[in-house]
Amino acid sequence: MATFFGEVLSVYSRAVEEGDDDLDENEEDEQIRRELEEKREVRLHWNPEVSETLNSGNKLQCSDFIVAVGLNASRVLSVYVLSCENWDAVGHASVWNERSRAPSGQTSDESACVLYRQKDNPSVLICQVACHISEDQLFQWTEKVFDCLLQKELNITVLSDSSVAEYKTADSLCSSSAPFLRSLHSRDYRGQPVCRSLEQPNIVTGLPAAVMNHCEVHRIGAVVYQCYSDVTGLDSVTIETYRPALSRLGKSVLLDPSPSTDLLCKFARPNNIQSNLYI
Incomplete structure (x- = not known):
C-alpha cells in the first residue's frame, strides 16, 4: 500500500484476529445459553419408594390426577383436601425462572410444585402449582409429569386461578359478579362439568392449557375449572366458588366438610385494599 509520500508499506489482514474474537464470543454465548437452559430445566424429585418404582421401568398407577394452579x-x-391426614408428599418438581426463584433445597407450596398421594388410595395424585412456570417450561413440565x-x-381435573380482568364478554360485569367459575373439557371427558363452559373468545392459557393440550392429543379425559376473581388472596367467597368443583372431587378423595377456624385463617387472610397501580 502506498502512503501519501509514495512509501510502500507492508499490509496484513486483521480478518483472522477479528474472526477469532467473534469465535470466542460465540463460544462464550453458547456456553451461557447452555448453562441457562440447564438451569431452567424442569426436574422431578420423588421419594425413594416412587423412585424405585419408576427406575424399575414401571409407571405410577393413577386413576385421578388433580392439579391446582x-x-x-x-x-x-x-x-379442604390435604388437611385430612391421609396424604403423603411423594415428590416435587423444581422450576427456576425469572418469576420463581426458590432458594436451593426449598420445597414449600409457594416455591415448588408439590405432589401428594393418597394413603388409602395410592392411585389418586394431587399436584399444587403455586409457583410461576414460564412458557418455555410448560411442555417440559407436562411431558415429564405425565410420563411418570x-x-x-386416567382422569384429570385442573383448578385454576385467573383475573376477572382477563375475562371477555359483551355484557358488562359488575363487581358482584366475581368470582365465578367456568369450565373447559377435552373431547374424551365423560363427566358433566359443574358450571357453564368457557365462552368464546376466552381462552385457557399457561399450565392448564398445556395439560389440556396433552390430554387432547393423548385422548385423556380432562376438565379445567377456571375461577375468575377480582381479588389476589383467598377469601370465603372464593372458597364458595370452588366448592362445586370440590364436590365433584369428593367421589375420589375425602373432603374435610368443616375445616378448623385456625386452618381457614392460615390460608384465607384479609388483604389490604390498595390501588391496582401498585400491585
Missing part, C-alpha cells in the same frame, strides 16, 4: 386453587385444596403416570383410564 395458582395460590388460591392450591390453598383451597390445602384447606400410567395414562390408561
